[in-house]
Amino acid sequence: MTSIGWSGLALSLLLVLVAIVVSLWKQLGLERSILWAALRAAAQLFAIGLLLQVLLRPGVSIGWAWLWVVAMVVIASFTVRQRAPEVPGLLQLALIAFVCSAVLTLGVLFGLGVFQLNVRTLIPLAGLMIGNSLAATVLVGRRLVEELRDKRDEVEARLALGQPANVAAKPYVRGALRTALIPQIETTKAVGLVVLPGAMTGLILAGVSPLNAVLVQAAVMYLVLGSVATTTTVIALGVQRRLFTTDHRLLHLTSARSGR
Numbered sequence: 001m002t003s004i005g006w007s008g009l010a011l012s013l014l015l016v017l018v019a020i021v022v023s024l025w026k027q028l029g030l031e032r033s034i035l036w037a038a039l040r041a042a043a044q045l046f047a048i049g050l051l052l053q054v055l056l057r058p059g060v061s062i063g064w065a066w067l068w069v070v071a072m073v074v075i076a077s078f079t080v081r082q083r084a085p086e087v088p089g090l091l092q093l094a095l096i097a098f099v100c101s102a103v104l105t106l107g108v109l110f111g112l113g114v115f116q117l118n119v120r121t122l123i124p125l126a127g128l129m130i131g132n133s134l135a136a137t138v139l140v141g142r143r144l145v146e147e148l149r150d151k152r153d154e155v156e157a158r159l160a161l162g163q164p165a166n167v168a169a170k171p172y173v174r175g176a177l178r179t180a181l182i183p184q185i186e187t188t189k190a191v192g193l194v195v196l197p198g199a200m201t202g203l204i205l206a207g208v209s210p211l212n213a214v215l216v217q218a219a220v221m222y223l224v225l226g227s228v229a230t231t232t233t234v235i236a237l238g239v240q241r242r243l244f245t246t247d248h249r250l251l252h253l254t255s256a257r258s259g260r
Helices: 005-025 031-055 063-083 090-111 119-150 152-160 170-190 198-205 210-242
Strands: none
Touching: 005 031, 031 063, 031 119, 063 090, 063 119, 090 119, 090 210, 119 152, 119 170, 119 210, 170 210, 198 210
16 A cells, blocks of 8 residues: 655645746746645545545445535536536536436446445546546537537528438537547547556555556546547537527527627
């Protein structure tokens, strides 16, 4: 088992200092943001660590872990809404997308016995599923709105030729999904050769055999890939439905920057 202690944590702050020095050197103006990010991350991690210590005690009901998962889904949905305010109805769509992803991915991992369902496995896996899907969810929503707004003439031409809304929007939905999925696909390709992921590194540092760490990491990567694919698909299809009227007309789309 690897334990760095409080002194090790304090010494690791020297790496934060490196980032601050770079910002000062190149006059980036990011010193406060870097320091705030480091302090905020530490505070949040300690808070979560203390809460996990309580939840991981023997006899604690798994219901509390499920309640935590629900809270993560709700908070993530609000976060997605805040990051892409130009996407109509994104809060509700994000809630649906994260719930669908949780049912599918966690259902496979726990329902098929890949992992044993308990507090120790449920919270971390749900956190990985939601956290890694969040950025892709924002990206696909933004991308689809931008595509349909910027290429409105093309879309309306397709509609004028008699194509239904789902057919007219299909190329742009496909493009938005590809844009959101490709980064995760490329990350999955690079695992092991270029990147040693956090889960695997953490397990090895904790004393788990490398082979077992690899098995867990592979399952986690598949969890992330499946969750990203699920959430982005739900968001893309949901946004597409919201951007067209029932009589197949494209709604007027506003720009987040212009507010018009």
